[in-house]
Structures are given as C-alpha cells and as structure tokens.
Amino acid sequence: MQPAVDPLSTTLSALADPTRRAILARLARGAATVNELAEPFDISLPAVSRHLKVLQAAGLISRGREAQWRPCRLEAGPLKDLDGWLASYRRFWEGSFDKMEAYLATITKGDPDGREN
C-alpha cells in the first residue's frame, strides 16, 4: 500500500508499458513532438500525452518548448541506474560462461601449447 516512490520502481513501472518503450525507441533516433510520437499508435492523443507525462515523471524524457510544440528527448539517466541495478545480477547469467571456460579448460588440458582447439 506504499505509493511506490523509489526511483527504480518508478523507472521500471514506466518501462513496463510497451507503448512507452516504443516511444523511447523512437526518441532514441532523435527528438520528436507529441504528434510525431503519437502517429504510429492507435490510441488517442491525450493517452499519448499521459504516457509522456509518466516518462517525464520517471526522468526518462525531457521536454522543450518551441512555439506550440513540446519536443521530447530521451534522457538516459534512469536507464543507466537500471543497468547498475541489473549489474549485480549479471553473474547469474554469466554462469554459463564459467561452464564454457571450465569446458575449454578440460579439453585443452594436457595440451602443452594451451591451444584451444
């Protein structure tokens, strides 16, 4: 029943929506206006506007003010933080690399030159 205010939760929950991830993917190729961002989707403009509000609240995008346009651009900070969080779990899927290394060590054992194949 907590309002879920920690930044990582906010980031993850913002990213959990496929529409918002698609918006980020678009912004990865450069800044865009709300209408441009909305164009590929079958949802209303207010709905897109709200997605942008969520992304901005999470710090994943920032917005400018040019005439009547509010261009959005990607902000990578929260993604970097997420990457940092993920890093502590990385060893769990890099385990297979260890197995591969152990395997290679086995098949090259007894080879004085240490060639791997």
Place this chain on the structure above:
Amino acid sequence: MQPAVDPLSTTLSALADPTRRAILARLARGAATVNELAEPFDISLPAVSRHLKVLQAAGLISRGREAQWRPCRLEAGPLKDLDGWLASYRRFWEGSFDKMEAYLATITKGDPDGREN
C-alpha cells in the same frame, strides 16, 4: 487495453515492485522458503505468496516441492533478456565516456610518451 502481454512488459512490471525486488535480492544469496522470504516484510503471508506468483509467472523464480515447503530460487533468464533490451540504449550513457576520452586525448596531446598524467 490489449490482453496479450509481451514478456518484457511482464518482466518489467514484476520488477517494478520494491517488495518483489527485495525478494529477488534475497534469492540471489540462495534458495528460500516462502516463510523465510516473508520474514523481513510487514505484509501478510498471502500477500507474499502472491508476489511470488507474479515473479514465477514472469519466469524470474522457479519453485520446488520439498515436503510442505515450496522453495524458491532465482531464474536469471528474464533479467538477461532485460539486459539485452537495455544494451541498445547503452550508448546514451556511454557518451560521457567518449567525452572523457576526448578530454584525455586533449591533455595528453603533445606528450611524446603518451602518459596520461
């Protein structure tokens, strides 16, 4: 309003809850039973049970069956997939590294030995 949920959305939404992330952090140190996992939290056991159900549905944990216990263990697959998704954004925060390299190149320019400081 879409019923089908893509795996990445499922992963992110499972991770968006701080209680569930704490559970994963605990499981990163080894398998645990539901009661063990519930112990640090101020929420009811059924609530924890439901968090585990969410994590399992997302493939982030798997469960055994030993006597009356259902031990949980971490499954890294979805985290690895998330890491793969994140990777395509990595260049956005590695840009500062490029700047650092450019900076270092500047201050070492004209130093025949190429020492960095």
Place this chain on the structure above:
DNA sequence: GGTTTATTTAACAAGTATGTTAAATACAAA
C-alpha cells in the same frame, strides 16, 4: 480579433494490482 494547430486537463469507465482476513489444502509428526 478569430481561426488553426499542438497539446493538456477534466470527467468518467473499465480493468488491474495489492493488501486484508478467513478458510482450504498439503504434508509431517505424534
């Protein structure tokens, strides 16, 4: 000033998430 274009806010509906307590299930131990 009045219109057009871009975007947001308001008001509302439907679905989902998370928590609770009480009861049910599964297995072990006595």
Place this chain on the structure above:
DNA sequence: TTTGTATTTAACATACTTGTTAAATAAACC
C-alpha cells in the same frame, strides 16, 4: 487419526492505470 506447520485460495476493499471524449490552454497565422 488428530494436530501442527507451510502455503495457497477465496472474497473483498481500495487505489492505480489506461483508455475514452469533450473542453481548455497556448502559440502561430491571417
């Protein structure tokens, strides 16, 4: 077989999310 321990399911309350349409705001254009 009864009892205790571990865990889940049921039933319910509350709040959040996401979508809609209609109206409001902001700035450019004529």
